[in-house]
Amino acid sequence: MPAKPVVKRLPARRGLFAGFKGNVDAITIGLKYLVDPKRFTLIYPNEYIKLDPGYRGFIVLDPKKCIHCSSCARICPAAAMRMIKRMEEDPKTGKPKMKLWPVINYQRCIFCGYCVDVCPTEALYTVPYHDIVYENMAEMDWSLETFVKPPEHPTAKEGIPVKYIVDEEKGLVKVRAEEVEEK
Amino acid sequence: MSVWVYGEQKSELGLEGTITRKLEEDLYEVFIGPQHPGSGHMRIIVRIDGDIIVEADPDMGYVHRTMEKLSEGREWIKNVPLFERMAIHDACNVTVSYVMALERILGIEPPPRAKYLRTLLCEINRIAAHLYGFGIFGVFIGHSTMYMWSFADREVMVELAEKLTGARLTHSYPIPGGARRDMPQDFPQAARKAVRYFRRRLDEYRKIFLDNPVTRKRLEGVGIIPKKIAAELGVVGPVARASGIKYDARLAEPYDAYDEVEFEVPVYEEGDALARAWVKFEEIKQSLRIIEQAVDWLEKHPREAPIHERFWAKAPPLWKKVFEAEGRVKLLPLMANLKLPPGRAMARSETARGEIVYYVESDGKTTPYRVRIVSPSARNAIVFKYIAPGYKVMDLPTIYGSIDYFPPEADR
Ligand code: SF4
Ligand code: SF4
Numbered sequence: 063m064p065a066k067p068v069v070k071r072l073p074a075r076r077g078l079f080a081g082f083k084g085n086v087d088a089i090t091i092g093l094k095y096l097v098d099p100k101r102f103t104l105i106y107p108n109e110y111i112k113l114d115p116g117y118r119g120f121i122v123l124d125p126k127k128c129i130h131c132s133s134c135a136r137i138c139p140a141a142a143m144r145m146i147k148r149m150e151e152d153p154k155t156g157k158p159k160m161k162l163w164p165v166i167n168y169q170r171c172i173f174c175g176y177c178v179d180v181c182p183t184e185a186l187y188t189v190p191y192h193d194i195v196y197e198n199m200a201e202m203d204w205s206l207e208t209f210v211k212p213p214e215h216p217t218a219k220e221g222i223p224v225k226y227i228v229d230e231e232k233g234l235v236k237v238r239a240e241e242v243e244e245k
Numbered sequence: 246m247s248v249w250v251y252g253e254q255k256s257e258l259g260l261e262g263t264i265t266r267k268l269e270e271d272l273y274e275v276f277i278g279p280q281h282p283g284s285g286h287m288r289i290i291v292r293i294d295g296d297i298i299v300e301a302d303p304d305m306g307y308v309h310r311t312m313e314k315l316s317e318g319r320e321w322i323k324n325v326p327l328f329e330r331m332a333i334h335d336a337c338n339v340t341v342s343y344v345m346a347l348e349r350i351l352g353i354e355p356p357p358r359a360k361y362l363r364t365l366l367c368e369i370n371r372i373a374a375h376l377y378g379f380g381i382f383g384v385f386i387g388h389s390t391m392y393m394w395s396f397a398d399r400e401v402m403v404e405l406a407e408k409l410t411g412a413r414l415t416h417s418y419p420i421p422g423g424a425r426r427d428m429p430q431d432f433p434q435a436a437r438k439a440v441r442y443f444r445r446r447l448d449e450y451r452k453i454f455l456d457n458p459v460t461r462k463r464l465e466g467v468g469i470i471p472k473k474i475a476a477e478l479g480v481v482g483p484v485a486r487a488s489g490i491k492y493d494a495r496l497a498e499p500y501d502a503y504d505e506v507e508f509e510v511p512v513y514e515e516g517d518a519l520a521r522a523w524v525k526f527e528e529i530k531q532s533l534r535i536i537e538q539a540v541d542w543l544e545k546h547p548r549e550a551p552i553h554e555r556f557w558a559k560a561p562p563l564w565k566k567v568f569e570a571e572g573r574v575k576l577l578p579l580m581a582n583l584k585l586p587p588g589r590a591m592a593r594s595e596t597a598r599g600e601i602v603y604y605v606e607s608d609g610k611t612t613p614y615r616v617r618i619v620s621p622s623a624r625n626a627i628v629f630k631y632i633a634p635g636y637k638v639m640d641l642p643t644i645y646g647s648i649d650y651f652p653p654e655a656d657r
Binding site: 064065066067068069070071072073081084085087088090091092100102114115116117118131133136137139140172173174175176179180182183184188226227228229230231232233234 | 319320322323324325326327390397398400401404405407408410411412415417425426429435436438439441442446449452453456457458459461489491493495496499503504507508509510511512513514515519520523527561563567571572573574575576577578580581582
């Protein structure tokens with residue numbers, strides 16, 4: 063069943079009082095929302111959105127799973143992920159050995175999630191938050207030590223977690239995160 | 246004093262493409278933009294006689310990012326996030342045809358589930374983009390309620406897109422051979438609620454905006470593009486359909502799931518700003534229908550990885566485990582250096598603003614030899630030049646808003 067084009071006509075402006083009725087309708091709707099407004103502003107940082115687990119937030123490396131394959135750096139469209147060389151002791155032979163490790167530069171990352179999806183061992187994972195502020199650009203270029211642990215999420219310490227849920231009557235409503243999780 | 250209209254182009258100093266006429270006396274030259282709040286990233290040079298526009302020159306290119314050239318240096322799949330940046334609020338619609346062109350060169354067809362998922366996101370994007378357009382339109386003509394309302398309601402669609410893809414705007418959702426995620430368990434319920442909400446809400450939009458006598462006065466009979474001229478100028482999308490042209494890429498060459506879902510393509514014949522607003526308004530309703538049908542279909546059919554066999558059959562067990570647990574389609578490392586056979590392909594899709602066309606040429610390497618993009622706003626920009634003259638200066642924002650011109654997309 064493919065689409066079909068349908069020629070429509072603009073609603074005619076009927077009669078003497080059409081303008082009057084239009085004005086009354088518009089004002090009535092306006093008044094309705096003046097009395098009963100629909101607000102869902104996030105009072106940030108007193109509140110913060112508790113995002114779904116599937117959200118593509120900051121990316122973190124699990125060093126135990128990484129097999130140093132460089133796939134993540136190769137697929138990165140923004141050249142945010144790159145491989146660095148590290149001399150490490152080989153657990154089997156005890157001799158120093160060169161290893162490649164990925165590091166991420168958040169000045170460049172566009173959060174496309176390609177790296178997470180391409181990693182053959184799921185060594186990369188996303189955390190469901192995105193609101194992290196840096197004082198300078200250099201801090202955004204993460205070192206390997208920073209990359210292996212989830213970044214601190216300061217708003218979660220002070221703010222109240224909320225969620226936005228789709229509602230039939232109001233579009234979006236803001237509710238406390240606990241209320242949604244209970245259901 | 247002659248009004249400079251379509252078909253009477255002259256260049257007195259012999260410079261083609263540039264108006265080199267000496268300004269007649271009593272004409273003012275006004276530069277609207279790029280700093281002007283109502284011009285977007287562009288400039289319109291208008292010459293006015295009193296309050297009447299005599300000439301209008303759209304001066305584009307302020308946000309030109311050499312996207313076509315940049316794409317030649319990137320691997321195939323990396324161009325999806327790049328092209329998405331033409332219109333981030335319409336991300337799936339602008340990139341799906343690029344992906345389709347790649348699929349044509351590869352000679353693969355995505356599985357039906359992927360087609361439906363892409364169609365679903367395309368329609369979510371279309372509604373979000375139309376609401377974005379309505380918001381800008383509203384604030385252009387001083388109707389700030391419309392701006393507030395449609396930007397708030399757009400959040401509903403953005404929320405749905407986020408549930409589906411994990412990102413609010415730059416989803417990078419389509420990939421050659423399929424889509425990157427399946428919908429989460431709670432998605433169908435949320436989508437149905439959103440559809441019901443919008444059905445009721447749109448009636449309020451009509452009352453406060455489209456049927457509001459104040460708005461109607463400013464839109465009716467402004468920026469009329471007769472059918473013949475619309476065809477000659479080659480406008481696309483809602484602009485063409487408001488002038489009576491029954492053209493839509495989803496109609497002309499149904500892609501993805503569009504040949505299976507049922508919907509109408511609204512066409513109006515008046516050709517003025519009001520008709521263009523109504524086309525978009527009616528399109529939102531049709532998009533809601535498509536979302537419903539897509540969600541129903543996806544629920545009814547088994548949850549299989551929405552990606553072509555070629556990228557899934559040999560996938561390790563972890564791939565399947567992740568898909569079952571999270572609905573995430575993991576990519577094979579070969580995706581990064583995907584080699585396309587030599588060949589060329591064209592593909593088109595209907596974005597919120599009209600048809601976008603990609604011409605992709607491969608010489609067998611991991612990067613494109615050439616990608617040519619014709620974006621809808623670039624084709625609609627011509628309206629400023631040929632349609633604006635003859636109207637008042639205060640009608641220019643109306644014309645701008647009604648064609649929903651989007652500079653980042655036109656400039657590429
Ligand atoms: S999310 Fe995308 S841009 Fe960021 S590091 Fe991963 S691949 Fe690169
Ligand atoms: S793709 Fe995964 S396993 Fe390979 S280097 Fe990157 S993080 Fe390590």
